[in-house]
Amino acid sequence: xxxxxxxxxxxxxxxxxxxxxxxxxxxxxxxxxxxxxxxxxxxxxxxxxxxxxxxxxxxxxxxxxxxxxxxxxxxxxxxxxxxxxxxxxxxxxxxxxxxxxxxxxxxxxxxxxxxxxxxxxxxxxxxxxxxxxxxxxxxxxxxxxxxxxxxxxxxxxxxxxxxxxxxxxxxxxxxxxxxxxxxxxxxxxxxxxxxxxxxxxxxxxxxxxxxxxxxxxxxxxxxxxxxxxxxxx
Ligand code: HEC
Numbered sequence: 646x647x648x649x650x651x652x653x654x655x656x657x658x659x660x661x662x663x664x665x666x667x668x669x670x671x672x673x674x675x676x677x678x679x680x681x682x683x684x685x686x687x688x689x690x691x692x693x694x695x696x697x698x699x700x701x702x703x704x705x706x707x708x709x710x711x712x713x714x715x716x717x718x719x720x721x722x723x724x725x726x727x728x729x730x731x732x733x734x735x736x737x738x739x740x741x742x743x744x745x746x747x748x749x750x751x752x753x754x755x756x757x758x759x760x761x762x763x764x765x766x767x768x769x770x771x772x773x774x775x776x777x778x779x780x781x782x783x784x785x786x787x788x789x790x791x792x793x794x795x796x797x798x799x800x801x802x803x804x805x806x807x808x809x810x811x812x813x814x815x816x817x818x819x820x821x822x823x824x825x826x827x828x829x830x831x832x833x834x835x836x837x838x839x840x841x842x843x844x845x846x847x848x849x850x851x852x853x854x855x856x857x858x859x860x861x862x863x864x865x866x867x868x869x870x871x872x873x874x875x876x877x878x
Contacts, residue, residue: 705761710779710786712845713756720820721832723839725751727761743814743823745772752818754835756781756842758798760808760817768793772817776804783843800868829864833857 709727716723717731719738726734728749737744738752746752750762759777767773776796780787790796794805808817810824819825837854838861 705775705777705791707779707786707788709751709761710759710777710781710788713753713839713842714845714849716751716753721835722752722754722820724753727751737816738818743816743818745816746818748773755830755838756844758804760804770794771805772812774808774817778804781842781844785844801872830861831857834861837861 705727713723716725717735719735724734724738725731726747726749728747730747730749733747734750734752737746737750746762748762748764750760752760757779759779760774761777763773763775765773768775771793775791775793777788778790778796778798780789794803796804798804807825807828808819810826811817811819813824815823821827833853834857837850837857840850840854841848841858
């Protein structure tokens with residue numbers, strides 16, 4: 646009973662909160678495909694990687710994203726790689742002085758917002774990152790918005806502008822202390838959102854998640870109300 650109530654609250658909070666996202670890209674499937682096409686014996690790797698890229702990263706669709714907790718955790722966020730190079734992505738994420746993330750990298754902090762590293766040279770202004778805003782529910786993900794410099798989240802914040810201060814050294818990854826203005830959402834809240842991603846099945850709440858989501862929901866409601874009023878003025 647307790648779980649039912651908690652799940653319901655969490656789910657409602659999820660609906661109201663971030664438009665969520667979550668990426669993870671049927672990694673297993675993508676990796677399986679990439680491996681089948683490019684076993685080390687059979688292929689000159691460069692060519693194969695480009696081929697894999699053409700068939701995976703270029704064709705990112707809603708199936709590219711799923712349960713955030715199936716991705717690989719790094720500190721308080723999650724990473725993956727649509728081309729199977731999770732090691733490369735992890736190496737960049739863990740580089741003490743920052744690094745350029747490899748093609749195919751997927752980074753997520755909350756289920757509804759995703760960054761995907763596209764092919765080198767695709768869009769130099771954003772360091773080849775494509776930004777996504779997703780809608781997520783038990784059935785999966787829907788891509789609400791995607792693009793390079795013009796994607797705004799539901800609070801009217803432009804992904805690229807907010808992340809741009811972290812460009813040098815950190816390849817647009819903000820975390821804390823990378824130059825971006827802080828957001829009013831702490832890691833307790835982002836953790837609660839990750840643990841209640843509806844695409845993962847049962848939520849796995851920790852102590853305090855209910856309160857974190859409640860606070861977040863209130864902030865979102867206030868934020869959206871404020872935006873609504875501003876839009877009317
Ligand atoms: C108001 C500024 C702002 C906006 C708008 C914004 N972000 Fe962020 N984002 C941040 C900050 C700051 C962090 C780091 C938060 C933390 O870890 O404490 C972050 C974290 C992230 C992360 C985890 C990796 C990292 O950079 O730390 C991803 C992925 C991400 N945002 C994607 C997006 C996407 C996609 C959008 C647009 C749909 C977006 N963000 C909009 C400021 C912003």
